[in-house]
Amino acid sequence: MNRARFFSLSFALLCFLMTGRDTTAFYPFPPLPPQEQYGNILINRTSEKNKVKSVTFSHWSHRLHYTCRVCHLELEFNMQLNTTEITEEANKAGKFCGACHNDKAVFGHTRDNCEKCHNGDKAYGKEKFAKLADLPKTKYGNKVDWVKALQDGLIKPKNFIYDEARQIAFDRLLELQAENYGIPPAVFPHSLHTQWLDCSNCHPDIFNIKKKTTKHFSMSLCLKGQFCGLCHLRTAFPLNDCKRCHPAMSDSY
Template sequence: MLLRVVPVVLLVLAMSSGGDAMDRSELAKVLKTIPPNGPFARFGNVTMRMRTKQAGMEPVVFPHWVHRKNYTCRVCHLELNFGMKRGDTGITRAQYTKGKFCGVCHNGTVAFGVQTADKQCHRCHMENTKELDKRFEEFAEGLPMSSFGNGIDWAAAYRDGSIRPTNSIGAEITIPFPEKLKQPLKLGTASPRSDVSFSHQEHFAELDCSSCHPDIFNIKVKSTTAFTMDTNIYGNFCGACHMLVAFPMNDCKRCHKGMSNSFAM
């Protein structure tokens, strides 16, 4: 009976979160990248190997921090149609050399080109990330610090003007923030810990409503099911970003204001 129930439970979790969760081995790999296990410079880097291995090339390393300093999340994840969850997009070289996805900016004018003639393959296909790590350390100097993620408090950097990312690849877009969402959302918890304080406004500064709704969270109040710390840690809900790119979920105080950060994964 138990063997029949487990697959059903996993299916419910995946459907209620709008995507596939990580399995145990994937989670272990993620935890190895989260400081103090991994260096600040490499948190948030996405390494893509599947197609590059088939082509006999070094893997593509995508550093979120390089792009995040210049563009808000909505530029890539809304205008350029990159999925919010890993593997959703399925990008190919044929697509970006024709000006889609990365090719929208990496055209030799806005950013270095991805055409064969430009001989810039090494800028993305990396044998190691030593040079990229050095660039990150130089970039991070002087920015608001954090003890988690890649050591940068991005929300503070955005607020104080340390970074000024644009929110569109075309003309700057000004989207009014709904007045009724300005008050932080208070979420009670079943465990003996402080309540969660969620700010729509901080997320809206870099994202769009469609980034989370309805694929990651249902938009109706109290309609999201199976929302637990465990499902988050395995890459569902908040974990879709806050285990891989945004500050990781061992930074307890960022959401649970009354907690200390003595808990570590």
């Protein structure tokens, strides 16, 4: 039995033993930051090497205005920290951050603005989190129900800045049943994802385009930041929120 499988089996057993209690407390979840820092990152691929402070970036403050697609498709930011080759020159030429931070739409790359980005402070801008207070609530992550906020028209993030997104409609709801665990299936609603993301954000790099064919797809790897966990630990509501993915799970989980 390999480690992942052993882990999963032990976990299923643990769930069984724990019925009636809060299993999440016993699941080896990465600790969650305070809600106003969930989804915040410090970009430091080249900064400190070049004697400037690492760059603060907050997902919640940007997703109020733009979908993931804008940055992770149009602007070609990778969904992995410190892998995109962002340079000061490229930013100044209107690429990456500079596509918006150009002194027109938002503050640009001028002397007095360097420290708005290069400040090494993951909590930067936290006082602005208060403006999210009126959005619908959830229990984990930013504690904002982004799905409902979008559906109710409380936020209207732009889905493109260059070419209007002409995405094929695909609203298939998948049920992903993990065999042999006696756990209610997880659901994967395509429609709620394609409001934020492009097909190519997931296919074919993260998931095969055929149900139940993605290899090694398990909760233990999700918990390591793969598959669903790529987003559902760092930007979208985190894995702690069992029932949002396993709707038939009892409240005791």
